[in-house]
Amino acid sequence: MRYEPYDTEENRSPWWVLRQICASHKVTLTLAVCLITLVSCLQLLPVYLLFVSLNEILILAAASTEKLLWIAAGLVAVIIGKNLCLVGAYYFSHKMAFKILTEVRFRLAQNLSSFSLHWLKKQNSAQLKQQCLQDVEKLENFIAHQSVELLNACLTSLCIVLALFMIDxxxxxxxxxxxxxxxxxxxxxxxxxxxxxxxxxxxxxxxxxxxxxxxxxxxxxxxxxxxxxxxxxxxxxxxxxxxxxxxxxxxxxxxxxxxxxxxxxxxxxxxxxxxxxxxxxxITLSHSLLALMLAVGIFGPVVKVSRFFIEINELLESIQRITPLFSVEPNHRDEAPIQVNSKYPMLQFYCVDFRYHQHTVLRNVHFKLLPNAINVVVGGSGGGKSTLAMLACGLLVPSAGRVQLYGQDVFGLSDGARAQAMSVVTQESYLFEGTVRDNIIFGRSGISTETLDHALVAAQLKPWLKRQREGLETPVSAQGANLSAGEKMRIAIARALLAAPPLVILDEASAAMDNLTHSKFYQGLKGHYPNTTFLVITHKYVGLENSDQIFSLVDGEIVAQGDHESLLARCEHYQKGWHLQGGESSSATHFTPAPILSYEI
Ligand SMILES: Nc1ncnc2c1ncn2[C@@H]1O[C@H](COP(=O)(O)OP(=O)(O)OP(=O)(O)O)[C@@H](O)[C@H]1O
Missing domain, CATH: 1.10.287 (Helix Hairpins)
Known part of the structure; x- marks a missing residue:
């Protein structure tokens, strides 16, 4: 089962979340609270000692130097004691805050994987970054600094009012x-x-x-x-x-x-x-003096508490923003495999229409993939190829018709089922900082050298790797900034092939390859992965002679389907595209309309 953020909110208040976050740090929290309570009490002692000395000097006129020295020593001891407690309180609050910072960030990162691919794809990356970084930092800042200062301010004001109350x-x-x-x-x-x-x-x-x-x-x-x-x-x-x-x-x-x-x-x-x-x-004159001295100290703490009530909104908003991500339980991830039913084709589009708002992008798209073969959707820019790829992997829902994998709607598949059934390489290659090996193996274990080699050869990475001094250990910068577009795409293709799912979708993944590599690419896929079904989305006609089934997509409609030779003979669009991109053909230039195969689900 996949989770959307609204599944997890359940009216959880930010205070509930804050309590949950601090729950496993009760001991450290208690120590910080005890120390700060002590600080608040000790804070009033210097005022009292000052009052005693003033009382001795001015009112009773009986101050002895020895007594005053003892009071001064007491004053110094109280100030040192108070500051030591304050340091202790800050130590524990910071310790707790840093632990919480790490734990919450880790939990958010872990929980991100519990949300549906569909939801994640729609998220604004700047907002997700804000939740996982800035919002958590605000929480850390509150626990490390504001909580201590706020408690101190509240207790100090309370102690002053209590002391005044005791006087009168x-x-x-x-x-x-x-x-x-x-x-x-x-x-x-x-x-x-x-x-x-x-x-x-x-x-x-x-x-x-x-x-x-x-x-x-x-x-x-x-x-x-x-x-x-x-x-x-x-x-x-x-x-x-x-x-x-x-x-x-x-x-x-x-x-x-x-x-x-x-x-x-x-x-x-x-x-x-x-x-x-x-x-x-x-009341006595001494008490009058003490009351006035105490009242001087109430201004600072009350202003601090008031400031907090203004800043608290920002903190609560931050907590509210991270609540959906924080609250989902990681064990909600559904890894149930897909039910393979041999009665149905692996992937089929059944009379699919797709609209972005009022803009119709695909019309009556109807086909099924040849199993264990290279199936290609070829067409011009803006014709709806990537939209078709997103429908095929369940990131979009058809406006009409159905997209099915073994007879099940792709959009409804669990993340586990989808990942088990298909790998997708999009125009964005998603590389991480690390090495080429890290990016290809991508956290999987138990990969044999032979399996890895197969993927590298088929993805046309071998010649490039041979030229790199460090081979597979060649460093990759964040987002693959030190690699060419073609190298990045080939690494992403090798990663997808290594996952060895029955279906691999390549959306313009070979766009940055030169013509020679492109031709070899299809041959490599066929030779090394004879039991894998490929859906290749491309605008390139070069190399398609090595594919098994081609769909010509023009303005959102499949106008012809067949193999390379038959499309050259029957499809004007295909022949034009092929010749414009430098293809040679001896095929006929007289076109007969291409039949579109129909079938029932
Ligand atoms: N998220 C979107 N919202 C609205 N319209 C969109 C969206 N994505 C794509 N389109 C529109 O849908 C049409 C098809 O886009 P799509 O990306 O599927 O084409 P494509 O064939 O892959 O093009 P290219 O080869 O240039 O990548 C285009 O007219 C595009 O402007």
């Missing part, structure tokens, strides 16, 4: 009243800015995608002498981004300013309240 509940109330008013003001304004933040995130995502393309294609930009300003798409997106940032700042800056101003005015209530309590004899 009215002092605590007058402090929290201002903070509450500030929070209410901020909440009122925030509800109005939510839509601006949502828009900003949207624009930001689009900008990131384009920027990622721009960076990827930087050499091309250079060739066209474009820079980020003259590359209009990027420039327009940057302008929209700046405009949205301006909108967000316009709407949030006044409310944020008012909010911080209110927080800073904590003394507006506290000071009159302290004076009144002291003058009415309800």
């Amino acid at each position: 509940w009215r002092l605590a109330l007058s402090t929290t009243a201002v903070v509450s008013v500030a929070l209410i003001v901020r909440a009122c304004f925030l509800s109005k800015t939510a839509q601006h933040y949502a828009k900003l995130n949207e624009v930001d995502a689009a900008f990131n995608t384009t920027l990622s393309d721009y960076v990827k294609y930087a050499p091309l930009m250079k060739l066209y002498n474009l820079d980020s300003q003259r590359f209009a798409i990027l420039d327009n997106q940057l302008k929209s981004y700046q405009q949205e940032v301006h909108e967000v700042v316009k709407h949030t800056a006044p409310s944020w300013g008012l909010y911080t101003a209110l927080l800073g005015s904590v003394f507006i209530f506290l000071l009159p309240c302290t004076i009144w309590l002291h003058s009415s004899g309800q």
